[in-house]
Amino acid sequence: MNDVAIELSRITKVYKTGSFEVPALQGIDLTIQRGEYVAIMGPSGSGKSTMMNIIGCLDRPTSGTYHLDGEDVSHLDDNALAAIRLRKLGFVFQGFNLLARTDALKNVALPLFYAGLSANERNRRAAAALEEVGLADRGHHKPSELSGGQQQRVAIARALVNDPAVLLADEPTGNLDTKTSAEIMALFDQLHGGGRTIIMVTHDENIARNARRIVRLLDGRVVSDRPSEHEQAGGTKLL
């Protein structure tokens, strides 16, 4: 059994805008083990979103290789990438991105629809995922009837419902107040405790401190990669 969840080697990404070439990533080497809880940090323009998109199989690197859960995914076509996202990745976005007119249970069940599961099986697993994030009783509420924190929990349940190898969170607390952010971080802690691999992009030091490892980017390069204060402090709550 391979214990490496993510392995990036010499990953570069160059964006072309007209005749300009903008290098967003300039040779990233990064290995993340199963069960790790990693925060990726960096100022705007450091390349952290680009890296997130590549790790999330939403974008392809210009060069370099990317192994996800033991599989080389650097050169797959759109449909193959969609299949990888479906089977191995769970996304949590800053803006939740739930379907507004669809209730929580159906939102959570959506990935299972694309996986081709029967309606009964979809509902059963979606209910289980909602229970995991503590919203078992909110299955039939629409997103507009839920608080921001609850909406983000629904999004997390949706990310977990297909039992992904990696949970990717892009500024998961960016739209939430401090108290709600703490709740979400507690949930992440709990998921980490349960053995989930979590990668979180953020520019907020206080949020990043919840991870066990912090990778800092600047100008498309990894400039620092070390255990967080949380880890150094032996697991004390910092937020």
Next chain:
Amino acid sequence: MINYVLEAFSSLLAQRLRTALAILGLAVGVGAVIAIQILGHSMAGAMAGVFKGFSNYTFIIQPNFSSGFDAKAAISLDQVELFDAIPHVVQAIPFDQHALQMRIEHKTAQLVVAPIGGDPNFYPDPFAQGRPISAQEASSGAHVCVLSADAATKLGIDPAELIGKELRGGAIRCSIVGVLAAPPQGALSFDFAPGVSVPYALYERTYLRGSSKIYVVQVLVDDPRNIAGAEDRAKAMIARMGNGKYSYQTFDNQFFANAFDKIFLILTLVVGTIGAISLAVAGIGIMNILLVSIVERTREIGVRKAIGGTRGQIMTQFAIEAATLTFAGCLIGAAIGVAIGWWINSAFIVKISGVIVPVPWLESVILAVVFAAIVTLAFGIYPALRAASLDPIEALRYE
């Protein structure tokens, strides 16, 4: 596949307002187009009516006075029987008329008396009562006559009671042997059947002499298909007699039918233009409703892609959604349009004009439905197609 259908339905149900508006817009558009098409056609048909001027077996020939009237171009009574020698011509008679105050018993009416030959094909309309004037009666000038439906109406006597009655007026006195049926009516139809048809010999004896200038001759041929040829020969013959100094022209039912065809063509163009405008309006309405939700739908597609839906899977669902909208809207719209068209047509147009025109129901429905379906599918699927081609990241950020 059944899963995609269910997913599409649940998506349509989730967006009840959009779904309802799209179906409503589609139904109103399709219904309006169908109703306008149907009404336009039945109106145009009612205007043109079922035109019938002469009998289909006859034509008239007269000098062409377009370059000025010249009495020397007139055809005299003596020349009329020369037309009988033309191949396919059965009989030529003067085309003339006298307006008279006529009466039966104590009822009087202003009627037009005209000569007619002894062949039933001279009559433009079928008989309601009695019989045509016989060949013997026509050539001997018997005191008999046939009334048009219009004349019977003017006299205010039931056609069945007219047979055998004596009609008097001026120098004419005749026993009624037949009454014609009313011609099919149109808002613009003309009836050239004279009020009172009398034997040509009686008419000539009463009103004309051999040298009388009668100008117009009515010619009966053996078959409507031979009319054109007979007209050309008649014109050539009569022109030759005047040493080619004068030209002559002919008129028959086909001539009038052609004239009405032009009116009908213009009406059809007007109706078609109105239909095209209503199609465009309906199309823009449908398009608007579908485009209003494009931001939301683009984000939705971003989400669906990010969580692992493929382009094909997402497009399948959107195509089913658009097809469902189209089907429901067109079905309701077609029902509304046909109902409105049928109701106005039968309750007003047919009642007023008396003409039942074949209405192109099927063509109208197909035209409206096909157009609306194309618009709905295009504007339902195109944004989805575009959004599904976007990067999921871009789709998620779409505003």
